[in-house]
Amino acid sequence: MTQVWDxxxxxxxxxxxxxxxxxxxxxxxGTQPADRQAGGLIALTALVAxxxxxxRRVILTDDNPRGTVFVAGLAALFFTAVAFTPASTYALFMIxxxxxxxxxxxxxxPLVALFxxxxxxxxxxxxxxxxxxxxxxxxxxxxxFSLLIGTYIHRIVGQSEERAVLITKLESSRAEVSRLSHExxxxxxxxxxxxEIHDTLAQGFTSIITLVQAAESEVESEKARRLLDLAARxxxxxxxxxxALVAALAPSALSGGSLAxxxxxxxxxxxxxxxxxxxxxxxxxxxLPTGVEVLLLRAAQxxxxxVRKHAAASTVDVSLTQTDxxxxxxxxxxxxxxxxxxxxxxFGLRGMRARAEQAAATVTVRSAPGAGTTVTVEVxx
Numbered sequence: 229m230t231q232v233w234d235x236x237x238x239x240x241x242x243x244x245x246x247x248x249x250x251x252x253x254x255x256x257x258g259t260q261p262a263d264r265q266a267g268g269l270i271a272l273t274a275l276v277a278x279x280x281x282x283x284r285r286v287i288l289t290d291d292n293p294r295g296t297v298f299v300a301g302l303a304a305l306f307f308t309a310v311a312f313t314p315a316s317t318y319a320l321f322m323i324x325x326x327x328x329x330x331x332x333x334x335x336x337x338p339l340v341a342l343f344x345x346x347x348x349x350x351x352x353x354x355x356x357x358x359x360x361x362x363x364x365x366x367x368x369x370x371x372x373f374s375l376l377i378g379t380y381i382h383r384i385v386g387q388s389e390e391r392a393v394l395i396t397k398l399e400s401s402r403a404e405v406s407r408l409s410h411e412x413x414x415x416x417x418x419x420x421x422x423x424e425i426h427d428t429l430a431q432g433f434t435s436i437i438t439l440v441q442a443a444e445s446e447v448e449s450e451k452a453r454r455l456l457d458l459a460a461r462x463x464x465x466x467x468x469x470x471x472a473l474v475a476a477l478a479p480s481a482l483s484g485g486s487l488a489x490x491x492x493x494x495x496x497x498x499x500x501x502x503x504x505x506x507x508x509x510x511x512x513x514x515x516l517p518t519g520v521e522v523l524l525l526r527a528a529q530x531x532x533x534x535v536r537k538h539a540a541a542s543t544v545d546v547s548l549t550q551t552d553x554x555x556x557x558x559x560x561x562x563x564x565x566x567x568x569x570x571x572x573x574x575f576g577l578r579g580m581r582a583r584a585e586q587a588a589a590t591v592t593v594r595s596a597p598g599a600g601t602t603v604t605v606e607v608x609x
Contacts, residue, residue, distance in 0.1 A: 240287075240325070240326075240329075241284075243322070243325075244276065244279060244322050244326075245276075247319070247321050247322035248272065248273075248276050248319075248322065250318065250321075251272060251315070251316065251318045251319045251322070252269060252272065254315045254318050255268050255269060255272070255313050255315045255316060256269075258313060258315045260312075260313045260314075260315070264312045264313050265312070265313055267308075267309075267312035267313070268309045268310075268312035268313035268315070268316045269309075271305050271306075271308040271309035271312060271316070272305075272309045272316060272319060274305050275302065275305040275306060275309065275319065275323075278298075278301045278302065278305060279302075279326065282297075282298060282301070283298045283301075283302075283326060283330075286298045286330065287326060287329045287330055295330040295331060298326075298330060299326075299327055299330055299331070299339065302323055302326065302327070303343070306319055306320075306323055306343070307346065307347075310347045314347065317347045320343055320344060320347075320374065323343060324340050324343060324344075324374040324377065325377065327339050327340050327343065328340065328377070333379065337375060340374045340375065341375075343374075344374060411579075433463045433464075433466050436459070436460075436463040437460055437463045437464060440456050440459050440460040440463065441460060443456055444456045444457070444460075486513070486515075487516060487521045487524060487525060487548065488510040488513065488548055490521075490525055491508055491510070491524075491525065491528055491546060491548055491557075492508050492510075494525075494528055494529060494532055494546075495507070495508040495532070495544070495546050496508075498532050498535065498536065498544065501536070502536060504535070504541060504542065504543065504544050505542060505543040505544070506543075506544040506545075506546070507543075507544070507545050507546070508545075508546045508547070508548075509546075509547055509548075510547070510548040510549075510550075511547075511548070511549045511550060512548075512549065512550025512551065512555075513550070514550050516550075516555060519587055520555065520587060520589075520607050520609075523583050523584065523586075523587045523589060523605070523607065524548070524555070524557045524605060524607070526580070526583060527557055527559075527580050527583070527584070527591070527603070527605045528546060528557060528559060530577075530579065530580050531559035531580075531603045532544070532546075532559065534577075534601075535559075535561050535563065538563070538564070538566070539561045539563025539564060539565075539600075539601060540563050540564050541561035541562050541563030541564075541600070542562060542563075543561065543562050544559070544560070544561045545558075545559075545560045545561075546558070546559050546560075553608060553609075554606060554607050554608040554609045555606075555607050555609070556604065556605070556606045556607075557604070557605040557606075558602065558603070558604045558605075559602070559603045559604075560600065560601070560602045560603075561600050561601055561602075562600040563600055563601060564597065564598060565595045565596050565597050565598055565599045565600050565601050566595050566596075566597060566601070567595070567596065567597060568593045568594070568595050577591070577593060577603075580603075580605070584605060587607060588607075588608070589605055589606060589607040589608075590605070590606050591603070591604070591605050592604040592605075592606075
């Protein structure tokens with residue numbers, strides 16, 4: 229509620245000042261003796277100072293100890309003013325909203341009830357003014373009005389908080405969409421360049437080497453053989469450079485070994501960082517196209533990130549299975565699970581599916597509240 233209060237603080241300051249001025253006029257024009265009016269005005273002025281110097285920093289901060297001190301001070305000064313002059317009761321129009329903004333409704337409602345019911349008793353005891361059913365009727369009317377206003381305040385503040393949360397989520401989602409779009413574009417361009425280099429330069433150098441080696445067997449001149457050998461070495465060096473470029477365009481996690489090695493490191497990192505019983509096993513070791521390896525690595529990273537952030541799991545199992553029909557990545561946890569059909573604020577699974585579509589792969593998510601989650605990525609080939 230602090231954001232709402234920060235934006236509207238000046239409105240409540242003006243409201244409090246107008247309320248104070250109105251109560252002063254009512255007290256001064258009342259029928260109480262001058263000394264009692266003076267006592268009431270001193271207490272009311274102290275109440276305003278208490279709000280200005282202390283209460284403004286406490287209201288809507290969810291700081292219960294300081295809020296309790298503030299409301300206790302309000303009560304002491306208010307009932308002191310009422311003891312001097314009953315007309316000070318009109319200060320409730322200033323006090324009740326402050327009580328509602330300091331505490332939640334279940335606490336503020338009983339306090340406001342006391343603020344409204346006790347003034348007639350104080351007037352009778354300290355000012356010698358008799359009270360009847362009419363006075364109590366007015367008190368209960370004031371109580372009902374105060375509760376209505378308090379409920380309205382809490383409802384408006386609650387709606388403002390919900391909007392603030394939604395705006396924050398929207399901004400976060402937009403940033404995540406932008407990041408995923410940029411990442412997808414970068415990965416697509418890297419994969420395209422790697423494919424182009426592999427399909428053109430690398431294969432071209434391989435063909436040159438083959439042709440040169442074939443020509444060497446047909447040439448008898450030693451000088452020609454040396455030149456052909458030089459051409460072959462140059463082609464081999466450039467082939468190595470082309471392959472290095474292809475490797476450099478792959479994600480850094482894949483630069484230190486195979487896809488299975490990279491996935492094993494991701495699982496080990498999860499176990500070290502969270503203490504989760506994380507296991508990894510792989511079946512089959514056939515080389516995969518760079519684009520497929522990138523897809524499966526990113527999918528595993530996203531699934532494990534979700535385990536970290538949301539699953540509260542105790543065990544995680546990651547498997548990579550290669551068969552003649554294709555390759556399958558499966559990430560399973562025993563966490564809290566979720567409803568896959570429900571609308572969520574994150575775009576991780578959407579990004580995973582978008583990458584899978586580009587590689588003609590499929591993503592399947594099986595989960596239910598309390599039943600864990602299984603994410604499966606299948607690439608046929």
